[in-house]
Amino acid sequence: MVWQHNDLTVASAGPEMEFRFGGLVAYTWDVDQTQHVVYNGADSHVHELWFHHGDGWNHIDLTATTSSPLSVGGLAGYTWDVDDTQHIVYVSADGHIHELWFHHGDGWNHNDLTAAAGGSLGLGAVNGYTRAADQTQHVIYLGTDNHIHELWFHHGDGWNHNDLSLAAASPPNSSGNNPIGYQWEVDTTQHVVGGGGDFHIHELWYDGRWHHNDLTTAAGGPLAADWLTAYTWDIDETQHVVHRGASDGHIHELWFHHRDGWNHHDLTTATGGPQAGNALTGYTWNLDQTQHVLYTGREGGVNELRFRQGEGWSNIQVAAATQVPGLGAGIMVGYTWDVDQTQHVVYRGADNHVHELWFHH
DSSP states (O other): OOOEEEEHHHHHTOOOBOOOTTOEEEEEETTTTEEEEEEEBTTSOEEEEEEETTTEEEEEEHHHHHTOOOOOSOEEEEEETTTTEEEEEEEOTTSOEEEEEEETTTEEEEEEHHHHHTOOOEEEEEEEEEETTTTEEEEEEEETTSOEEEEEEETTTEEEEEEHHHHTTOOTTTTTTSOEEEEETTTTEEEEEEEOTTSOEEEEEESSSEEEEEHHHHHTOOOEEEEEEEEEETTTTEEEEEEEETTTOOEEEEEEETTTEEEEEEHHHHHTOOOEEEEEEEEEETTTTEEEEEEEETTSSEEEEEEETTTEEEEEEEEOTTTSOOEEEEEEEEEEETTTTEEEEEEEETTSOEEEEEEEO
């Protein structure tokens, strides 16, 4: 089976997408076996495209549905198994972090998290994840003070605020303008990674208290441009941070295992893949126990770097520049779907439509 293309804007009759870094998020939901693609529209509304077998792709204007403020920053989206809910978070014009949340029976609802938690104002970059160890939600964002801030939630405690840069004694702006947060079940730790003003990749990590680590220094990696993705891999209990090199345009990987510490690998050199353009995403696939890094090439098109134990990294051209609509700058998200054993990469096209490349074995 080869990669296939779908114009989700046409399929769902949704509106055009606004160009905004971080303005696209995608995830799946086990509760009703659906896919969800959420983005900032040209009207600054938050729009959702959702898919269920038998129903196809559908559109809903979440801003109009919830009477919530307009979005001026990036988006984050995640699901929470604790109460079977979906969550979309974003930044409004007043710097507040807002949440749109959904539960069957209740529909979509709005909450001003900054007001609820008493948090600092945000600049526009936001990320979110859940943590199984203590059944909490976490929203990470860059504050107007160039610190990384966290809003976290636990039933019974409500929403709370924490200045992670202060807690970890890290330098201001240490996780840059695109912080990515995730949990690691191997040792029940939390991690926030991003590119700093020194072009290094920095990490704030939590094991009962917050710490700071310069991953570029720890791994001996090169200076990093602002394109970044991060994920964990259950197969060999590793963490992975992938970025574009600031000077060579190569795809570089920083990876961690407790036995080996942080290491660096130049994936472009290892695979002979093309130099990177302006969009990057990464994920793992349990179906065939592989890792995947997809990115736009400097000459256009979409390229995939794939890793399988015993085979190492390989380079695959997913779609040539002539095979897919022109890609808009900087916005690409990838995920897998267990329901029909597929991979999906969604991105903003130069036509301001939301496009999907999908693959089935």
